[in-house]
Amino acid sequence: MANLKTVSKKSKAQSMGMHTEVLTGRTQQKFFNPDEAENLYYFGTYDVDFNKRTELDVKDMTAPEANKEIDNLMSQGYGTIVIKNPQGKHSLGVGILNKLNLIFEGSLGYFGMGSCDGPIVRINGRVGWSCAENLMAGKVVIEKNAGSCFGAAIRGGDLICKGSVGARTGIDMKGGTIIIGGDAGAFTGFMMQRGRIIILGDVGINLGDSMYDGTIFVGGEIGSYGSDAVDAELTKSDQDWLKRKLKVAEIGENFDVSKMKKIVAGKKLWNYDNLEPTEKKGAI
Amino acid sequence: MCGIAGLIHRGKSSNVGSELQGMLQALKHRGEDSTGYALYGDTDGKNFIMRFKVGENVGEGSSSVMEDVSVYDERKKIVDQTLAEMGAKIVKEERTLPYSLRYEIDYNVKDLLEFSQRIESIPGVEILSMGKSLEVIKDLGNAKMVCDRYSLDKVVGTHAIGHARMATESGVDIKSAHPFWGYPFSDVSVVHNGQLTNYWNNRRVLENKGMRFMSECDSELIAVYLAEKMRDGATLEEGMKASLTGLDGVFTYFVATKDSLGMAKDTMAAKPLVLYESDDLVAMGSEEIAIRSVLPQEIDTYDPFDGEVKVWQI
Numbered sequence: 021m022a023n024l025k026t027v028s029k030k031s032k033a034q035s036m037g038m039h040t041e042v043l044t045g046r047t048q049q050k051f052f053n054p055d056e057a058e059n060l061y062y063f064g065t066y067d068v069d070f071n072k073r074t075e076l077d078v079k080d081m082t083a084p085e086a087n088k089e090i091d092n093l094m095s096q097g098y099g100t101i102v103i104k105n106p107q108g109k110h111s112l113g114v115g116i117l118n119k120l121n122l123i124f125e126g127s128l129g130y131f132g133m134g135s136c137d138g139p140i141v142r143i144n145g146r147v148g149w150s151c152a153e154n155l156m157a158g159k160v161v162i163e164k165n166a167g168s169c170f171g172a173a174i175r176g177g178d179l180i181c182k183g184s185v186g187a188r189t190g191i192d193m194k195g196g197t198i199i200i201g202g203d204a205g206a207f208t209g210f211m212m213q214r215g216r217i218i219i220l221g222d223v224g225i226n227l228g229d230s231m232y233d234g235t236i237f238v239g240g241e242i243g244s245y246g247s248d249a250v251d252a253e254l255t256k257s258d259q260d261w262l263k264r265k266l267k268v269a270e271i272g273e274n275f276d277v278s279k280m281k282k283i284v285a286g287k288k289l290w291n292y293d294n295l296e297p298t299e300k301k302g303a304i
Numbered sequence: 305m306c307g308i309a310g311l312i313h314r315g316k317s318s319n320v321g322s323e324l325q326g327m328l329q330a331l332k333h334r335g336e337d338s339t340g341y342a343l344y345g346d347t348d349g350k351n352f353i354m355r356f357k358v359g360e361n362v363g364e365g366s367s368s369v370m371e372d373v374s375v376y377d378e379r380k381k382i383v384d385q386t387l388a389e390m391g392a393k394i395v396k397e398e399r400t401l402p403y404s405l406r407y408e409i410d411y412n413v414k415d416l417l418e419f420s421q422r423i424e425s426i427p428g429v430e431i432l433s434m435g436k437s438l439e440v441i442k443d444l445g446n447a448k449m450v451c452d453r454y455s456l457d458k459v460v461g462t463h464a465i466g467h468a469r470m471a472t473e474s475g476v477d478i479k480s481a482h483p484f485w486g487y488p489f490s491d492v493s494v495v496h497n498g499q500l501t502n503y504w505n506n507r508r509v510l511e512n513k514g515m516r517f518m519s520e521c522d523s524e525l526i527a528v529y530l531a532e533k534m535r536d537g538a539t540l541e542e543g544m545k546a547s548l549t550g551l552d553g554v555f556t557y558f559v560a561t562k563d564s565l566g567m568a569k570d571t572m573a574a575k576p577l578v579l580y581e582s583d584d585l586v587a588m589g590s591e592e593i594a595i596r597s598v599l600p601q602e603i604d605t606y607d608p609f610d611g612e613v614k615v616w617q618i
Contacts, residue, residue: 107593107596107600108591108592108593108595108596109593110591110593126602127592127602127603127605129591129592129593130591145602146592146604146605146606148576148578148591148592149576164604165604165605165606165607166607167576167578167607168573168576168607183606184606185607186573186607186609187572187573187574187607187609187610188573203609205573205607205609205610206571206572206573206609206610206611207572207573224573224609224610225571225610
């Protein structure tokens with residue numbers, strides 16, 4: 021067994037021989053070699069022109085029909101699509117792995133914008149549970165409130181709600197940034213593993229419960245801390261980052277970030293330094 | 305999974321039967337083993353309306369035992385005799401289905417406990433609701449099927465709650481369907497989405513205090529729990545707040561009385577609820593699409609937070 025007292029330079033996992041992965045493996049060479057840039061695109065994605073704009077009324081469509089039509093419009097090169105009358109339908113805009121400027125003129129139901137990678141989305145309404153679940157990259161802005169499990173398991177991108185959100189925001193998130201303009205419910209950051217959550221308002225009970233890693237910034241009152249969540253020092257670097265992020269997010273630009281609380285995981289997991297696929301892309 | 309929906313018009317009446325049907329039908333993907341309505345209709349308030357059943361729907365998917373219609377007739381006859389013995393006069397009688405009946409009763413007693421116990425001592429008979437405004441209608445099938453079967457789309461009133469059920473903890477039958485009447489309180493009904501994990505502990509305690517359970521559905525506990533609190537002098541809202549710690553598990557539930565509608569959400573906020581609130585209407589449901597069936601235009605809605613209790617008056 022490795023001597024754990026002499027492993028300060030390497031991670032414990034590496035010293036124990038349990039973490040041998042490097043970014044030169046066969047899989048990495050094949051898919052993430054910058055000389056093969058075309059391989060970084062998903063199968064079935066399209067070259068779109070952001071200046072080519074169209075509208076789609078989904079009032080009388082089912083969610084699969086609407087999503088199929090969005091895909092069809094992207095295949096025709098439309099880079100800006102305005103969705104009319106979403107009327108709280110579930111699962112709209114899911115699985116978009118494309119650069120796209122997508123605007124919803126109304127509210128979405130459950131699982132809106134789930135499993136996406138790349139689109140810039142503005143929702144002029146509210147979203148139901150599990151909005152933008154598994155987001156890989158891109159930006160999703162919600163103008164009103166959001167339901168529970170907001171940004172569940174996201175791995176990248178920016179997810180912004182200008183109103184308040186329900187419980188378990190950022191549950192199991194593995195990267196990216198979630199910004200809340202209003203209040204957040206119970207169990208925010210539950211089991212989060214990476215990434216950052218910014219809440220300008222109050223937050224409910226059990227904040228950051230069982231979090232592995234990542235950072236939560238809170239501007240208002242905290243109902244209670246969850247297991248493993250502890251306060252940390254808010255550094256100058258944190259404040260600069262918060263200011264930049266809030267400005268880019270068009271939310272709370274004048275918010276006094278110096279008074280925000282910073283919450284991190286109080287425990288450090290000994291085998292927790294594997295990179296996520298999106299981080300590997302970023303490393304290259 | 306199950307879905308719940310409710311609405312209350314403030315200061316006016318509306319076609320709540322049709323509106324609730326639309327809301328529950330929008331939630332039918334959450335379960336269509338059975339659907340139930342608790343409608344608070346416009347009445348003159350003189351007579352009690354008793355909805356009761358003398359048997360079960362034994363149609364496809366039912367977990368009930370087939371019985372001959374003559375058995376239902378016999379039970380009805382005993383109910384009629386019992387009512388006469390208690391001095392309750394049947395003003396109007398409707399038999400929508402062989403097993404389902406609606407009586408308007410002239411009966412001038414405030415305490416319905418003894419009345420209910422006498423009626424329900426008849427084997428196979430269960431009072432679904434008792435009140436001067438409330439009518440609980442529940443049966444197997446989705447919202448539209450039940451609405452059509454009982455012609456509920458014409459019911460005009462101030463408020464209503466309903467439930468689309470996916471049977472998980474108990475049988476596919478009417479006795480396990482929601483809403484549950486807040487026995488023995490006039491005009492109290494409850495619907496629930498979730499799972500209560502201290503059902504048996506609470507049931508034993510409440511039964512020892514003289515409360516009655518008709519099914520083995522955990523959701524019935526909420527109605528009985530609140531009824532017991534109110535029997536001891538608590539207001540509806542106080543009872544609901546006590547339920548946040550008295551009931552264990554995950555739940556969002558609605559409770560309605562003659563002139564109010566309330567919601568409660570457990571401290572983990574594990575079950576969904578979307579709420580729309582304006583000066584003249586409150587509408588809420590497990591999913592926003594339920595509200596959209598009543599208000600298709602763009603509206604502002606929100607999720608109540610964990611441990612939240614709200615009550616609205618008509």
